[in-house]
Amino acid sequence: SRSINLAVIPGDGIGQEVVAEGLKVLSAVLPQDVKLETKEYDFGAKRYHATGETLTDADLASLKQHDAILLGAIGDPSVPSGVLERGFLLKLRFAFDHHVNLRPSKLLPGVATPLAGQPEIDFVVVREGTEGPYTGNGGTIRKGTAHEVATEVSVNTAYGVERVVRDAFARAQARPRKKLTLVHKNNVLTFAGHLWTNVFNKVAEEYPEVTTDYIHVDAATIYLVTDPGRFDVIVTDNLFGDIITDLAAAVSGGIGVAASGNINPTREFPSMFEPVHGSAPDIAGQGKADPTATVLSVALLLRHLGYDSEADRIDAAVAADLTERAGQPARSTSGIGDALAVRVAG
Amino acid sequence: SRSINLAVIPGDGIGQEVVAEGLKVLSAVLPQDVKLETKEYDFGAKRYHATGETLTDADLASLKQHDAILLGAIGDPSVPSGVLERGFLLKLRFAFDHHVNLRPSKLLPGVATPLAGQPEIDFVVVREGTEGPYTGNGGTIRKGTAHEVATEVSVNTAYGVERVVRDAFARAQARPRKKLTLVHKNNVLTFAGHLWTNVFNKVAEEYPEVTTDYIHVDAATIYLVTDPGRFDVIVTDNLFGDIITDLAAAVSGGIGVAASGNINPTREFPSMFEPVHGSAPDIAGQGKADPTATVLSVALLLRHLGYDSEADRIDAAVAADLTERAGQPARSTSGIGDALAVRVAG
Ligand SMILES: CC(C)[C@H](C(=O)O)[C@@H](O)C(=O)O
Ligand SMILES: CC(C)[C@H](C(=O)O)[C@@H](O)C(=O)O
Numbered sequence: 001s002r003s004i005n006l007a008v009i010p011g012d013g014i015g016q017e018v019v020a021e022g023l024k025v026l027s028a029v030l031p032q033d034v035k036l037e038t039k040e041y042d043f044g045a046k047r048y049h050a051t052g053e054t055l056t057d058a059d060l061a062s063l064k065q066h067d068a069i070l071l072g073a074i075g076d077p078s079v080p081s082g083v084l085e086r087g088f089l090l091k092l093r094f095a096f097d098h099h100v101n102l103r104p105s106k107l108l109p110g111v112a113t114p115l116a117g118q119p120e121i122d123f124v125v126v127r128e129g130t131e132g133p134y135t136g137n138g139g140t141i142r143k144g145t146a147h148e149v150a151t152e153v154s155v156n157t158a159y160g161v162e163r164v165v166r167d168a169f170a171r172a173q174a175r176p177r178k179k180l181t182l183v184h185k186n187n188v189l190t191f192a193g194h195l196w197t198n199v200f201n202k203v204a205e206e207y208p209e210v211t212t213d214y215i216h217v218d219a220a221t222i223y224l225v226t227d228p229g230r231f232d233v234i235v236t237d238n239l240f241g242d243i244i245t246d247l248a249a250a251v252s253g254g255i256g257v258a259a260s261g262n263i264n265p266t267r268e269f270p271s272m273f274e275p276v277h278g279s280a281p282d283i284a285g286q287g288k289a290d291p292t293a294t295v296l297s298v299a300l301l302l303r304h305l306g307y308d309s310e311a312d313r314i315d316a317a318v319a320a321d322l323t324e325r326a327g328q329p330a331r332s333t334s335g336i337g338d339a340l341a342v343r344v345a346g
Numbered sequence: 347s348r349s350i351n352l353a354v355i356p357g358d359g360i361g362q363e364v365v366a367e368g369l370k371v372l373s374a375v376l377p378q379d380v381k382l383e384t385k386e387y388d389f390g391a392k393r394y395h396a397t398g399e400t401l402t403d404a405d406l407a408s409l410k411q412h413d414a415i416l417l418g419a420i421g422d423p424s425v426p427s428g429v430l431e432r433g434f435l436l437k438l439r440f441a442f443d444h445h446v447n448l449r450p451s452k453l454l455p456g457v458a459t460p461l462a463g464q465p466e467i468d469f470v471v472v473r474e475g476t477e478g479p480y481t482g483n484g485g486t487i488r489k490g491t492a493h494e495v496a497t498e499v500s501v502n503t504a505y506g507v508e509r510v511v512r513d514a515f516a517r518a519q520a521r522p523r524k525k526l527t528l529v530h531k532n533n534v535l536t537f538a539g540h541l542w543t544n545v546f547n548k549v550a551e552e553y554p555e556v557t558t559d560y561i562h563v564d565a566a567t568i569y570l571v572t573d574p575g576r577f578d579v580i581v582t583d584n585l586f587g588d589i590i591t592d593l594a595a596a597v598s599g600g601i602g603v604a605a606s607g608n609i610n611p612t613r614e615f616p617s618m619f620e621p622v623h624g625s626a627p628d629i630a631g632q633g634k635a636d637p638t639a640t641v642l643s644v645a646l647l648l649r650h651l652g653y654d655s656e657a658d659r660i661d662a663a664v665a666a667d668l669t670e671r672a673g674q675p676a677r678s679t680s681g682i683g684d685a686l687a688v689r690v691a692g
Contacts, residue, residue: 114572146508150537152535190432191485191486219592242531246565
């Protein structure tokens with residue numbers, strides 16, 4: 001009999017609320033013969049304040065035992081900026097070598113977008129997750145003085161770039177439009193830019209059916225608002241991916257519906273799935289948060305574990321629910337979760 | 347009697363066409379007693395192909411003799427990516443210490459925007475121009491092999507950050523809303539982020555009337571499409587500024603109307619004014635390019651040189667022209683320039 005051994009990290013703020021709904025929908029969609037085991041972890045601001053710990057070696061060893069990780073959100077204004085981000089979120093992505101940060105953007109029928117004319121949007125960003133300016137390389141001298149110098153080093157390796165570019169080509173090849181766009185800034189960041197561009201062009205030779213394209217990151221933000229339909233699959237570096245996926249989420253229904261997977265395709269370590277949004281302390285505990293992004297992240301999780309038809313059922317349920325919701329008064333977090341659980345079970 | 351000694355760099359592609367209109371409007375707006383002297387320089391792809399040169403020491407010495415520089419656009423697909431960007435555009439910004447890269451965004455009445463609901467947009471981005479990931483610091487080892495490593499080093503100094511932050515506070519103080527937003531990514535790029543944040547907070551103490559705000563760059567792209575009205579003045583690093591100003595241009599009328607100034611407030615070197623758009627080789631030579639961004643850059647140039655009322659006349663002419671153009675068939679490059687020249691003279 002099949003089983004899913006899931007690590008659950010509700011985290012801070014609305015993370016708690018949205019993860020509860022994600023689990024509700026997950027339980028509802030799984031067939032009877034699949035045994036779901038969950039273990040909850042208390043990472044986040046509360047634990048940091050109580051113990052000073054963000055993510056220990058023992059935590060990592062424990063997390064490693066699971067098939068996958070579901071995360072709500074980590075972060076609180078009471079913790080200095082960077083402590084939980086570098087000490088938990090990025091530490092986990094790096095420790096578990098989550099090099100494929102997958103972020104689909106699809107504007108579903110009836111969903112509000114800030115763009116005029118309700119354009120068709122259906123693309124996926126493959127963001128590199130373990131290199132670039134996110135490595136924590138760099139430093140500060142003469143801190144706090146008028147002569148302070150602070151550096152940040154973007155580290156890019158052929159090994160790291162090639163594996164994520166390959167993943168993106170394979171995804172593009174599997175989609176009807178078979179189009180892959182490299183987003184970088186190779187006219188200014190020429191060292192990293194040449195590496196990315198050369199690797200991209202080299203791997204492209206193995207995928208003659210995939211149409212390729214290159215766009216500078218600044219121009220990409222223009223197209224994301226004037227012609228988002230031009231994108232099918234985008235592959236990009238860690239920082240550019242961070243920036244354009246927030247914009248992509250904004251134009252395709254908002255961060256309330258933006259899902260993501262921090263994926264290790266080798267399965268050497270469990271992959272982690274999380275909504276793109278943060279902990280939103282301003283609305284936490286009020287039942288106002290939209291759990292849809294978390295539910296869609298559960299669908300990505302299921303697809304990663306090979307439960308494709310269950311993932312499809314969640315996607316369909318969300319699409320139907322969003323269409324039904326259009327123009328209606330806002331529903332509560334658990335109201336949305338309940339409705340989705342009913343739909344996926346039915 | 348007064349005079350303006352202007353270096354003119356039409357450059358590549360549509361640069362030639364739009365600069366001609368910029369000069370037309372400049373001549374028309376200047377009072378009789380101001381003597382305008384221009385010297386044209388042939389920088390760009392053609393000269394690079396003919397001589398291998400992008401910008402020599404002699405060129406810099408010659409450019410330095412002018413009061414200001416008007417640039418069209420530099421770049422052509424026949425030149426490898428990075429050669430003209432690093433060898434001309436960035437070389438000039440760095441050589442002349444253009445640390446304030448000023449990019450206003452104003453959605454004028456009647457101007458098309460990809461955003462629904464014609465929001466009010468009126469802010470200015472103060473982008474740092476001489477540091478950050480643009481320094482060209484970094485390198486490559488084992489180039490072209492499976493073991494290549496490429497780095498890009500973002501260099502940030504208290505000196506460089508403080509002067510641009512001060513400039514931004516002064517601009518915010520002079521505007522009715524008096525609001526300044528720092529855009530960075532201080533939760534991930536913690537070394538540079540702390541420097542920017544600390545300097546920002548320190549200078550803020552001297553401007554008690556200015557309301558301050560901090561937003562991560564990824565979130566800033568969301569607000570730029572969902573709530574652009576929240577911004578008044580933004581100060582940010584070189585790369586983040588590059589990215590968000592293209593997005594800002596896109597939402598506030600497109601790059602056809604986005605102006606910029608590469609300013610050295612000390613006046614030790616001449617400042618350079620240029621449209622945000624590139625050389626657009628696909629439409630070059632067809633009289634299709636919109637010269638408005640260049641004309642608005644001329645207004646920034648005039649304001650920098652102290653010709654405030656002339657700059658205001660250009661801004662007003664552009665606003666009137668754009669309103670008149672709304673919904674009309676597209677006019678030619680010179681048609682728009684002629685109309686603006688008539689308006690500013692009238
Ligand atoms: C919270 C932060 C570390 C993170 C990132 O920058 O990757 C977030 O913005 C994201 O996109 O997942
Ligand atoms: C052409 C390029 C070097 C330049 C930049 O990145 O600054 C351009 O994008 C800009 O915004 O002026």
